[in-house]
Every structure is written in C-alpha cells, then in structure tokens.
Amino acid sequence: MKAIRFDYRTQKRLIIVLFTIIPVALLLVFSYYPLVKMVQYSLTNWDGFSPDSKFVGLANYKTIFTDPTYFSVFRTSLYYFVATFFQLGFALLFATILSFKVKFANFWKGVLFFPYLLNGVAIGFIFLYFYKQHGTLDTLLSFIGLKSQIHLWLGDRSINNISLAFTSIWRYTGFNFLIFLGAIQSVNPEVYEAAEMDGANRWNQFRFIILPSIKEIVFLNIILGVSGSLSVFDIPYIMTSGSNGTNTFVIQTIDTAFKYNKLGLASAMAIILLLIVVVVTVLQRIFTREKASR
Amino acid sequence: MKKQLALMVGLSAALLLGLTACGGSKDSGATKSKTQTITFINHKTDWAGNGKWKAYMKDFNKKYPNIKVKIETITDYAGQMKTRMNSDQYGDVFMLPDTIKPKDFAHFVAPLGKQKTLEKKYLGLTNKSYNGTSYGIPSQLNASGMVVNMKVFKDAGIKTFPKTPAAFIKALKTIKAKNPDVIPLYTNYAAGWTLANWDFTRPGVVGDPAITNKMMTDKAPFEKGKVMYTIYDTLYKVAKDKLIESDPTTSDWEQSKVDMANNKIGVMVLGSWAVPQIQEANKDNADNITFQTFPATAEDGKQYISVGADYNYAINVHSKHKDAARKLINWLVNDSDYAIDNGGLPTVKGAKYPASLQGLKDSGVTLLETAAAPKGKESLFSEIDDASEIGLDTTDKTKQRIIEAAIGNTNESFATIMKDLNGKWANAIKTVNAQ
Numbered sequence: 156m157k158a159i160r161f162d163y164r165t166q167k168r169l170i171i172v173l174f175t176i177i178p179v180a181l182l183l184v185f186s187y188y189p190l191v192k193m194v195q196y197s198l199t200n201w202d203g204f205s206p207d208s209k210f211v212g213l214a215n216y217k218t219i220f221t222d223p224t225y226f227s228v229f230r231t232s233l234y235y236f237v238a239t240f241f242q243l244g245f246a247l248l249f250a251t252i253l254s255f256k257v258k259f260a261n262f263w264k265g266v267l268f269f270p271y272l273l274n275g276v277a278i279g280f281i282f283l284y285f286y287k288q289h290g291t292l293d294t295l296l297s298f299i300g301l302k303s304q305i306h307l308w309l310g311d312r313s314i315n316n317i318s319l320a321f322t323s324i325w326r327y328t329g330f331n332f333l334i335f336l337g338a339i340q341s342v343n344p345e346v347y348e349a350a351e352m353d354g355a356n357r358w359n360q361f362r363f364i365i366l367p368s369i370k371e372i373v374f375l376n377i378i379l380g381v382s383g384s385l386s387v388f389d390i391p392y393i394m395t396s397g398s399n400g401t402n403t404f405v406i407q408t409i410d411t412a413f414k415y416n417k418l419g420l421a422s423a424m425a426i427i428l429l430l431i432v433v434v435v436t437v438l439q440r441i442f443t444r445e446k447a448s449r
Numbered sequence: 450m451k452k453q454l455a456l457m458v459g460l461s462a463a464l465l466l467g468l469t470a471c472g473g474s475k476d477s478g479a480t481k482s483k484t485q486t487i488t489f490i491n492h493k494t495d496w497a498g499n500g501k502w503k504a505y506m507k508d509f510n511k512k513y514p515n516i517k518v519k520i521e522t523i524t525d526y527a528g529q530m531k532t533r534m535n536s537d538q539y540g541d542v543f544m545l546p547d548t549i550k551p552k553d554f555a556h557f558v559a560p561l562g563k564q565k566t567l568e569k570k571y572l573g574l575t576n577k578s579y580n581g582t583s584y585g586i587p588s589q590l591n592a593s594g595m596v597v598n599m600k601v602f603k604d605a606g607i608k609t610f611p612k613t614p615a616a617f618i619k620a621l622k623t624i625k626a627k628n629p630d631v632i633p634l635y636t637n638y639a640a641g642w643t644l645a646n647w648d649f650t651r652p653g654v655v656g657d658p659a660i661t662n663k664m665m666t667d668k669a670p671f672e673k674g675k676v677m678y679t680i681y682d683t684l685y686k687v688a689k690d691k692l693i694e695s696d697p698t699t700s701d702w703e704q705s706k707v708d709m710a711n712n713k714i715g716v717m718v719l720g721s722w723a724v725p726q727i728q729e730a731n732k733d734n735a736d737n738i739t740f741q742t743f744p745a746t747a748e749d750g751k752q753y754i755s756v757g758a759d760y761n762y763a764i765n766v767h768s769k770h771k772d773a774a775r776k777l778i779n780w781l782v783n784d785s786d787y788a789i790d791n792g793g794l795p796t797v798k799g800a801k802y803p804a805s806l807q808g809l810k811d812s813g814v815t816l817l818e819t820a821a822a823p824k825g826k827e828s829l830f831s832e833i834d835d836a837s838e839i840g841l842d843t844t845d846k847t848k849q850r851i852i853e854a855a856i857g858n859t860n861e862s863f864a865t866i867m868k869d870l871n872g873k874w875a876n877a878i879k880t881v882n883a884q
Contacts, residue, residue: 203531311858398641398853399853
C-alpha cells in the first residue's frame with residue numbers, strides 16, 4: 156500500500172481538527188446542549204420529572220421580574236461584593252511584599268495559595284465549626300480575654316453575612332494573589348533598580364511602578380469579583396443552607412427547582428443570572444479594550 | 450503500522466463480542482436456571498453500612514434462593530432519585546419519592562393491584578393510589594409527634610406529659626428553671642427537613658383525618674383558631690421564650706440524637722422512626738426515650754396522633770423482573786421486621802405494634818390514619834403547596850422564618866407571618882385552579 160502523503164497545510168489542518176474535535180464535542184454536549192434545553196425548560200411549567208409539561212411562554216420571566224422577593228436576595232450579594240475589595244486589597248498587599256526580596260518566599264506563596272486548593276465543601280465545614288457556638292473562634296476569643304466580643308457568628312442576622320463573606324475572602328485571596336504576583340513579576344526588574352537609584356522608597360515603587368503596570372489586571376479582578384458575588388453558592392449553602400437571611404440568588408434557584416418543584420421557573424432564573432453575568436463580562440471587555448487602544 | 454491496526458481492530462472486535470456474549474449469557478442464564486438479579490434502591494444508607502441489609506437479604510434468599518437482590522443506597526435519596534427517574538434506570542424495586550404526583554404514577558411505576566383488595570390486608574395505601582389502583586405499599590407507618598426524654602421531665606418534677614400547648618410551654622419553662630443546662634426543646638433548625646415534622650402532626654392535633662383535604666379549599670388555613678395556627682404558635686412561643694437551642698443556625702442533627710439520649714434535651718418534634726435511633730445512642734437510658742403525641746387535645750376532649758405512610762415500595766415500570774420484584778416487596782412487608790426495626794407501625798393490619806407506640810395507645814391516645822384525597826384531586830394539595838412556596842410538609846423555610854422572628858432575628862410579628870401565609874395560600878389555590 157502506498158502511504159498517502161499530505162502537503163504541509165493539509166497536515167496542519169488535519170492536526171488542528173483532530174486535536175479540537177474532542178474538546179469541542181465535550182463542550183457542545185455538556186455545555187451548549189444543556190443550555191439550549193434550559194432555555195426550552197424556562198418556557199414551560201415543568202416540575203422536573205413529570206412526563207408532560209405545558210408551554211407557558213414568557214410567564215416564568217414575568218413572575219421573576221414582577222415579584223420583588225426574587226430579586227431582593229441580590230442584597231446578600233452586596234456583602235460579597237464589598238468583600239471582593241478587601242480580598243483584592245489583601246492579595247495586592249501580599250503580592251507586592253512577596254515580589255520584593257523576602258525570606259522563604261516560596262513557602263509564603265504556598266501558604267497563601269493553599270486555601271484556594273481546598274474543596275469548597277471542606278471549607279464550609281471548617282468554618283462551620285469555627286463559627287459555631289462554643290466553637291474554635293469562641294474558644295480563641297475567651298482564651299485571649301475577649302469573652303465579651305463573642306457573638307452567634309452565624310445565628311446573629313446583623314453579622315452572619317459578614318462571617319460568610321470573610322470565609323469567601325479567606326478562600327479566594329490566594330487566587331487573586333497569584334494573578335497579581337504573576338503580573339507584578341512581569342515588570343522588568345531593571346525598572347525597580349533604576350527607581351531605587353533615584354531614591355524611590357517601597358511605597359513610591361508600588362504607587363508609580365507596580366500599580367500602573369497591573370491596572371488592567373486589577374480591573375479584571377474586580378469584574379471577576381462582581382460576577383462571583385452575584386453567583387455565590389457553595390459557602391452559604393453548606394454553612395447555613397441559605398437560612399436566616401443568607402439566601403443568595405443561586406440557592407434560591409436550587410430551592411425553586413428542587414424544593415418547590417418548579418424547574419421551569421428555576422431555569423428562567425438561571426437564564427437571567429447568566430444574562431446578567433454576560434452583560435458584566437461584555438462591559439469589562441469594552442472597558443479594557445478602550446484602555447488598550449488608547 | 451498495518452499489523453498494529455489489524456491487531457487493534459481484532460482486539461476491539463473481540464472485546465465487543467465478549468461484551469455482547471456477556472449480556473447474552475446473563476439473559477439465557479436467567480431463563481435456564483431461573484436465577485434473577487434485581488436491584489433494590491433505597492435510602493437506608495445506615496443499613497448498608499452496618500450489614501443489616503446483608504442479613505435481611507440472606508433471610509430473603511432462604512425463601513427465594515433464585516432471586517439475587519442487589520441493594521443500592523443513596524444518601525440524598527429524594528433529590529437524586531428525582532433526576533434518575535427521568536431515565537428508565539432506577540432499579541427494579543425502589544422507594545417511591547413523595548414528589549412524584551399521583552397522576553404521573555402510571556408513567557413511572559407498575560401497578561400493584563386494586564386498592565380495594567389490598568386495603569383488606571394493608572394500612573396506609575391512600576397516598577400512593579390513583580383512580581382505585583395502588584402503585585406503592587408503605588414500608589412502614591410512622592406516627593408524627595414528639596420524641597420525649599421522660600427523665601428530663603421527671604427530674605423537673607413533671608410526672609405526665611402535658612396535654613395542651615399552654616401546659617407544654619409551662620412544663621418546658623419549669624425544666625429550664627430547674628436545670629439550665631438542659632435544652633427543653635431542640636428544633637434541629639439547621640438540618641431543615643426535621644422541621645417538616647411540625648406540619649405532619651396536624652391531623653392528630655385537630656383530631657380530623659380529613660384536615661389536609663379541607664385545606665385544599667380553605668383560603669385562610671393559618672387563621673387564629675385553626676390547627677396550623679395552633680402548631681406554629683406553639684413553635685413561635687417556645688422559641689420566643691428561649692426554650693430552644695441558643696444557636697439554631699448551627700444545630701447538628703447527629704449530635705442532637707446523642708444529646709437527647711444523654712438527658713441533655715427534653716423534646717424533639719419528629720416521627721416515631723426516630724425513637725430506635727435515639728435509644729441506640731445510649732442503650733442504658735432507652736426506657737426513658739418515649740414517644741408522645743403533640744400536646745393538644747381535640748374538640749371532643751380526646752387526644753389523637755396522626756399516623757402516615759413512610760416511603761412506599763414500588764416497582765419500576767421498565768423492570769424486566771416484575772414478578773421477582775413483587776416477591777421482594779411482599780417479603781419485606783409481610784415477613785420481614787423492617788417496620789419494627791425502624792420504630793414504625795407495620796403495614797400489615799393487626800400486626801404487633803412497636804413498644805413506643807403500644808405505650809401511647811395504652812395511655813388512651815387514638816391513632817388516626819389520614820383520609821384519602823377526593824377522587825381526581827390526589828395531586829391538588831402538593832400542587833397548591835408548591836405554588837404557594839410555603840413548603841407545608843416538604844421544606845423548612847416557613848418554620849425557619851417563624852423561629853427567626855421569635856428569637857428576634859427579624860422584626861416580623863407572628864400575626865404578620867400568618868397573614869402572609871394565608872395570602873400566599875389563597876393565591877396558590879387561585880393559580881392552581883386556573884390552570
């Protein structure tokens with residue numbers, strides 16, 4: 156048999172097709188097909204298992220937009236949104252410190268990044284026992300003589316969302332830290348040397364060298380924080396299952412689908428969340444592109 | 450290269466053949482030696498862990514050596530089964546999830562017989578019957594009321610369990626005053642599903658087996674003087690007077706069983722199935738763990754306790770071994786100790802009561818079985834309940850809301866909550882009837 160010979164271009168195309176066919180197929184089957192189905196469900200009153208369902212048009216969307224209870228839960232997201240700035244602050248602080256010469260730099264990097272590697276469920280349980288009455292935090296506070304400061308960290312409605320948002324900070328700071336560190340390290344070290352010779356201190360270096368060169372990344376992280384705080388789910392779901400004023404939009408969607416058996420309505424809620432996140436992302440694209448072209 | 454390819458093709462062909470051969474031999478083997486393998490999916494994960502299911506199936510095989518049963522247990526049973534039932538792979542025998550509406554039974558489940566015929570032998574068939582045909586047989590019946598640690602009550606000088614909500618709250622206050630370390634009533638707020646037990650007690654509290662049917666047309670079932678108001682009012686008052694755990698948000702179900710067994714908790718609102726689980730936690734104290742009806746007396750001056758079906762055994766409509774599956778169900782219901790072992794009332798009429806319920810019956814409490822829904826309206830109650838998003842019998846949100854208001858986490862008054870519930874319920878009746 157004579158071996159078939161392809162020219163270089165055909166070979167290249169063939170390889171591209173072969174390498175992309177599996178991921179594209181996976182993407183279509185597990186991402187886009189379910190999405191199409193979800194849009195379809197959102198136009199019905201399907202309960203999640205019944206063999207028949209009725210087409211109700213846009214009634215589900217109308218319900219969500221006319222009943223204020225469905226949108227009021229976005230108030231909880233504000234806590235996480237505010238927390239995003241603390242998270243970015245900490246991440247930037249540590250990234251800057253570690254970009255200078257520090258002893259055991261790799262060890263500290265590991266310590267900071269470690270929480271992000273933990274599973275969300277595990278983190279939920281760790282902090283559940285941490286905040287519990289007579290739990291780790293209470294024990295610690297009474298040990299250092301701050302017994303009067305003990306609260307029901309998850310039971311007290313005025314602070315429980317802050318407790319949860321703090322958990323979220325603890326979890327995601329490492330991730331932001333790593334992105335910042337990467338961006339900072341891409342700055343040419345000679346610039347620092349030059350700055351030092353000119354008598355710039357660390358603060359000046361941060362203010363006039365580091366911050367301007369990673370501005371885009373900071374902005375990107377803020378946008379990620381916005382879409383993240385809109386779709387908070389696992390930490391409050393595991394720790395309080397959305398009770399006592401900690402309900403988020405995603406938890407509410409799950410409850411609607413699986414507790415009240417309104418899968419159609421829940422699909423509509425999911426689609427709306429998706430659209431909001433898409434809008435936020437598009438805005439981010441527009442802003443960053445403008446800056447880049449300037 | 451060519452050789453390799455040939456090898457690959459040959460290998461995969463062989464594999465494929467082997468696979469089909471496997472499938473084939475299984476089928477032919479089943480018909481020849483008549484050994485059938487069926488799968489039984491259920492929620493009893495603890496029994497899979499402690500070997501109880503294995504022992505049960507050993508017993509079963511003594512009677513039916515030709516039926517091999519594969520037990521599969523799922524922790525989040527109701528949730529996972531619902532998704533799984535969209536396919537046809539949900540075992541041969543399984544526990545019928547409560548979310549399946551009666552009008553859809555025939556689509557998922559093989560009929561087990563005429564309700565009239567089966568009723569002569571079994572209790573609690575009303576829930577899973579549709580148009581006179583039964584689609585499930587209850588694994589056991591549960592009484593809904595309170596698990597009570599009588600030692601805690603006696604230590605506080607209370608000899609008999611109270612019979613009215615007012616006396617009940619007074620008793621809990623006495624317990625709290627006499628022994629501040631004891632939690633008089635543990636709500637299990639965080640576990641969530643536990644709170645639905647408050648709703649289950651309603652036929653017993655009012656002494657009316659048809660109360661649920663009446664709620665389908667009642668546009669204000671949460672009005673003062675009606676049963677749901679009485680139940681929720683008791684919950685509200687108990688929470689308001691700080692007679693519950695001090696941090697409900699982080700309450701722990703597994704720990705609560707141990708604490709009650711060790712006299713640290715007075716009362717928990719649960720089903721009779723919980724009694725053996727708590728007794729197990731401290732065998733020396735088992736005698737003090739009793740089951741009582743909700744502390745209320747019906748208008749006729751008598752006390753009742755509602756009894757309802759637990760999960761029902763059902764047969765997958767797609768099953769290829771329906772006969773074998775039916776044999777397993779019959780054995781579980783008629784011959785096994787499943788109900789007694791789980792603290793429930795056996796489904797077979799005239800069978801022996803578990804000790805905890807026998808005591809209750811002896812003390813003059815009448816066991817009340819829920820009345821059947823009117824014909825053609827079997828799905829109506831759950832449809833209204835879902836539409837209202839109150840989650841009566843099913844979820845925790847409303848009960849959690851009442852507790853939150855009572856302990857001062859929200860500014861809602863009890864009257865406002867009841868008014869809101871009435872409004873939601875009335876609206877839901879309107880929406881469902883309009884469909």
